[in-house]
Structure formats: C-alpha cells, structure tokens
Amino acid sequence: QVQLVESGGGLVQAGGSLRLSCTASGGSFSNYAMGWFRQAPGKEREFVAAVSRSGYSTSYAAFVKGRYTISRDNAKNSVYLQMNSLKPEDTAVYYCAVRFAASRGVREYEYDYWGQGTQVTVSS
Secondary structure (H helix, E strand, O other), X not given: OXXXXXXXXXXXXXXXXXEEEEEEEOOOHHHOEEEEEEEOOOOOOEEEEEEOOOOOOEEEOHHHOOOEEEEEEHXXXXXEEEEOOOOHHHOEXXXXXXXXXXXXXXXXXXXXXXXOOEEEEEEO
C-alpha cells in the first residue's frame, strides 16, 4: 500500500517562500502521476498542481499564477512544491496525492492515495 508523508509546512510572512516535500513508499512511485491539493478552513479541498510520472508535464491552478513550481525526483520517491510570493490566502493544509496513471489529474476523484497534510500559515 502506498504511503505519502508531507513535510516543509510552517509559518511564513507574506511574500516569503516555502518548499513542501512529499515522500512516497510502498509502490512503484515512478509509474504514477502526483499532485498537490490544499484545504483552507471552512472551504473545500482544491487542486493546486500536478506532475506527470515523467516530470515533464505539469498543471497548475489559476491562482498559482507563476508563484508555485511542482517537481519530482523519482530516484528519491519524492515530489516537491516550491511556493514563492506567498499570500495570507494561501494559508491551508496542503496535501500530496498519487494517481495510478501516467498523466496528471486536476480533480480529487482522480487520485488514489493521500498524505495526512502539512499546515502552511502565511501571516500578513
């Protein structure tokens, strides 16, 4: 069974940066697409970014607007989310997810396993 563990969250001031990491175990990680989602208090979980199994194709939510970069290192079974120019509205729990397909997905139901999440708090 695939297990995902996120790290790298924390408290940062507006305009700052954070790099989230997600390490997978229990599966052939290099065969699968990966994604990041987030859930703010009182809101539904939403798509943030996704990367294909090769790492060459990526997708981003419109609100990212060039501030975030998703990447992966298959040798380390890891996927990353570099977040720059953070805003208070980026405050949320960020989740890593794996999709049992080569192509990236943008909807929750397309993903098969989820991590426990890591809290990101951006102060104004």
